[in-house]
Amino acid sequence: MKITNFNFVTVALVFGLITSAFAQEDPTTFLNRANAKIAKAMAFKNNWDGPTTGPKIAAQKKxxxxxxxxxxxxxxxxxxxxxxxxxxxxxxxxxxxxxxxxxxxxxxxxxxxxxxxxxxxxxxxxxxxxxxxxxxxxxxxxxxxxxxxxxxxxxxxxxxxxxxxxDPKEEALIAALLGVVDSNGKAGVVVLTDPASLYSQAKSNEVAAVIKQCRTCSLLSVEALPITTSADKMPALLTSLQQRFGKKWTYIIGVNDSYLDLLAAPASTAILANNKIQTLSAGEGSESAYQRIRNKRQQIATVPExxxxxxxxxxxxxxxxxxxxxxxxxxxPAYLVTEQNIAFHGGDKNxxxxxxxxxxxxxxxxxx
CATH class of the missing domain: 3.40.50.2300 (Response regulator)
Structure with a gap:
């Protein structure tokens, strides 16, 4: 991956300036802000930041x-x-x-x-x-x-x-920005989403919005696929995408890891490898996703829950x-898992x- 070494002091200063509402701006500035946001997402803290007060459990069984x-x-x-x-x-x-x-x-x-x-x-x-x-x-x-x-x-x-x-929009923002950073601001992105799920659509809309805000990136297509799509249908889709976009196509961002599971069949893997397509997920954190990231097989990141x-x-x-x-x-907070931090926070157990x-x-x- 092309993620730079991060300065966490800079992260703290810049974090408040970064939202999904990136305006198109100077590509270097955009890339710097994206790097800072990603660094924040990768640095999940050990301290509890949730509620500390609340009602006791009543004696009556529920x-x-x-x-x-x-x-x-x-x-x-x-x-x-x-x-x-x-x-x-x-x-x-x-x-x-x-x-x-x-x-x-x-x-x-x-x-x-x-x-x-x-x-x-x-x-x-x-x-x-x-x-x-x-x-x-x-x-x-x-x-x-x-x-x-x-x-x-x-x-x-x-x-x-x-x-x-x-936050589905925050997860999608992190995934989209990683695509921008990993490609050095030159990502050609296809998004895979579930048309039957409002939750998935909220993610894919956010991914699309962020990629559009990157002046030197390209949003090539948002593919609406039911999550129940069978893996044997994926090679035909991938072949079609390659024919449509050629070398412009460099990344797939799935709204969750289940879509990337569909790409794991040998025929699909071969197409992705031959065309040097990287994949990442805007959510879930499945066991198979962790294994792909750890083994450097196709998937570079996930945003798990x-x-x-x-x-x-x-x-x-x-x-x-x-x-x-x-x-x-x-x-x-959104947490981004890559090969750099996969050993932490349960990553050893996928x-x-x-x-x-x-x-x-x-x-x-x-x-x-």
């Missing part, structure tokens, strides 16, 4: 129902496990309903969840706006719903007591709802596990 979009999805599975781990500490019961990646099952699963008369519901990977009837029913029954990637917004939104998520920590936060948000307090609306003591911090809050 029933939490997790409605999971698809437990075969690594992200959803890890968040669900985080909820189960934290709920066990709280002394709560957890019942999980898996929708198996079938959107038409969401409403049915929500109705099943309400029929169990739970104390709280977790909507994991399902857009709250898609379930207005069920969300209204939950609110009418005073059943708080905490989402994970259930809205493009952080904290209370769309009928949710709180939505736990990374701390799924286990998010599971604990979901339980904390529910406890705040049960106690009549406001949501913490906390979100972790996941983003912040070394910030979040379990102990939440236990202090809960009186556990």
């Amino acid at each position: 029933l939490i129902v997790v409605i999971a979009s698809n437990l075969k999805n690594n992200s959803v599975l890890r968040v669900s496990k985080g909820v189960q781990e934290a709920a066990a500490v709280a002394g709560w019961d957890v019942f999980t309903i898996d929708c198996w990646g079938v959107d038409s099952k969401h409403a049915e699963a929500f109705s099943r969840a309400l029929a169990l008369k739970p104390n709280g519901i977790v909507l994991a990977g399902i857009d709250a706006n898609e379930q207005p009837k069920e969300m209204n029913a939950a609110n009418a029954q005073n059943v708080p719903v905490v989402g994970w990637h259930a809205s493009t917004r952080i904290g209370p939104s769309d009928g949710l007591f709180s939505n736990v998520t990374a 701390p799924f286990g920590q998010q599971g604990w936060q979901i339980v904390d948000e529910l406890n705040r709802a049960f106690s009549g307090e406001k949501a913490s609306a906390y979100t972790t 996941t983003f596990e912040p070394n910030n003591g979040y379990r102990a911090e939440y236990k202090k809050i809960w009186g556990r």
Whole structure:
């Protein structure tokens, strides 16, 4: 990678000036600002920056129902496990309903969840706006719903007591800027996004906006592909892109690592290698992504989310709802993983596990 050695004092001074609203400017200035933002994202701190106060866990046992979009999805599975781990500490019961990646099952699963008369519901990977009837029913029954990637917004939104998520625009900004820096301001970018997901579209829109703001870069195409696209369809797409853009095409930015998983088949890998295409992801942090980055196979970076920590936060948000307090609306800063820092914060286990003591911090809050 062409990432320069960073001056972290400069990072602190410049960070406040950098947002997704980069105007087109002198390419050198743009590149310097991008470098500073990337340095900030790579330097994840060990200290806890989340909530330090909140309600204790009540003695009364609670029933939490997790409605999971698809437990075969690594992200959803890890968040669900985080909820189960934290709920066990709280002394709560957890019942999980898996929708198996079938959107038409969401409403049915929500109705099943309400029929169990739970104390709280977790909507994991399902857009709250898609379930207005069920969300209204939950609110009418005073059943708080905490989402994970259930809205493009952080904290209370769309009928949710709180939505736990990374900032999709911040993740996309970091990924796009890395493409700019790694190419020395000459990236020719194709973006892969899911047309069925507002969360994914928020990311791809931000990636596109940042690349357009780089005067010497090129946004070649935004390809809308359902996340369920099979890997055997990718070689034809890659061949088409190569024919359309030739040597101008140098980078693929996926809205998450699942798209880059689709590129890992031998036929796709060969096309990318022959055309010297680099890939990076604007989110997730899957095990396969970590392995590709570590082994320097095609993927140069990912912007992972701390799924286990998010599971604990979901339980904390529910406890705040049960106690009549406001949501913490906390979100972790964006963290960029490259070969340079992959050994830290859970990277040795191919996941983003912040070394910030979040379990102990939440236990202090809960009186556990």
